[in-house]
Amino acid sequence: MAARVVTLAFDGVNAVRVDVQVQFTMGDSKFFIVGMGDKAVQESRERVRGAFQGMGLALPSRRIIANLAPADLPKEGSHYDLPIALAIMAAMGIIPPDALEGWAAMGELALDGRITAVAGALPAAVAAGGMDLGLICPEACGPEAAWAGETRVLAAPSLVALVNHFRGTQVLSPPRPGDMLDAERVPDLRDVKGQENAKRALEIAAAGGHNLSFIGPPGSGKSMMAARLPGLLPPLTPAELLETSMVHSVAGLIAKGQLSRARPFRSPHHSASMAALTGGGHRAKPGEVSLAHNGVLFLDELPEFGAQALDSLRQPLETGEVVVARANAHVRYPARFQLVAAMNPCRCGHGGPGRGACGRAPRCQTDYQGKISGPLMDRIDLQVEVPPVTAADLALPAPAEGTAEASARVLAARTLQIDRWKGRDGPPVLNAQxxxxxxxxxxxxxxxxxxxxxxxxxxxxxxxxxxxxxxxxxxxxxxxxxxxxxxxxxxxxxxxxxxxxxxxxxxxxxxxxx
Incomplete structure (x- = not known):
């Protein structure tokens, strides 16, 4: 007896077809999974065995071979549990042989037969639709997969419910897309007193998507202004929303299928490694530069980041993508982000003239800022010196203009840029690109x-x-x-x-x- 079920493997934010082929042969009662699977894939044997026992079923007393084709494509993750189990059921005759035609499947199995959530439901649904297939996924992933548009989605809570659906004794309703969340309230630019030059630079950066750095002593408002940048940016377009959400889906950051049109704002700690910034690790997950795709990457205390980690940003800042290279694979993630950095003039924070000035200036200032390579600084369009905030600045009334006024000017400037691109191929580009x-x-x-x-x-x-x-x-x-x-x-x-x-x-x- 043999059966086949389609599933998907992830290559960055793209999903590629994998055929799960199950065959029962003569020999010892053993269960083999072949096809270059990682440890999580090999452990599927025990999860599938436990899920069958939870349903009151037993695996056939024959040699079971599950082949994941193509065999030379690395397979990672626990989402192969469900297609392996469905292929075995089809081979056993529990599910009608033709019921799984036209479907791809993904999901992890619990030992009681429940189908638990996995990452990547949205790109999997998009890829399945591109192959003229529907997607069978966990019930918890249904609202996320439903955002794929015309793709048929079957979201099942358990193997029992899925078997009953294909046998015609139960009907699983198509899931509805999750909620579209409102953007979180962003602090108003009106809260910043003084620093008119820095606020002007922030507005220019928002209008054209330019990279920006603030250099100034502690307490001068660098991080405060950076935190207000998202309020100046227009919401994601539908195409940008899909791109961004697919990256977040692969990273497992979409909860209950809820999407947001707010642009990403990522602010990693300066102890972040190169792999954390650009992507990598055991399964080559997207890094902060990709999670900030179509949004902002804010690096506070810029010189405190590792030199190797900072220089790894140079390529994605130019190309808008990052390639995580491994011995057996090259994974490509989108990484078109706006870099905003903040730094003190020197290690003590008070480099330059005035009260509390560094006693080792200018040597301390030169050494500290020298931690950032020239090629990286050359990619930062606006390098703004932020002076200390004085008592006179704090005594001023709130500025007449705030986020609402500045964001209106930013939107008008971006509209001009989008209009210039009309009639050309590809998505619109801002001035910075x-x-x-x-x-x-x-x-x-x-x-x-x-x-x-x-x-x-x-x-x-x-x-x-x-x-x-x-x-x-x-x-x-x-x-x-x-x-x-x-x-x-x-x-x-x-x-x-x-x-x-x-x-x-x-x-x-x-x-x-x-």
């Missing part, structure tokens, strides 16, 4: 702006990457003003944020206003 002919087409530098940028490059203050990023940044500053061409004042402000004084580039810094 514009490149090539498209970037040249949208920048439209006037002659004084081009001359200023050229002088900055000739003075040695700009790398080739810096030139491109300055163009992108100047385009965003112009968009916030609603300006068509990029003028000299926009380029000058962009150079200031890249810590290049316009005076050094041949322009008077006193004439520059935010």
């Amino acid at each position: 514009a490149e090539g002919d498209f970037l040249e087409a949208i920048v439209d530098l006037d002659p004084p702006a081009r001359a200023l940028l050229a002088r900055a490059a000739e003075a040695g203050g700009l790398s080739a990457r810096g030139w491109t990023r300055t163009l992108r940044l100047a385009r965003t500053i112009a968009d916030l003003e609603g300006s068509g061409p990029v003028r000299r004042v926009h380029v000058a402000e962009a150079l200031i944020y890249r810590r290049i004084a316009p005076a050094m580039a041949g322009g008077p810094s006193a004439s520059i206003s935010a």
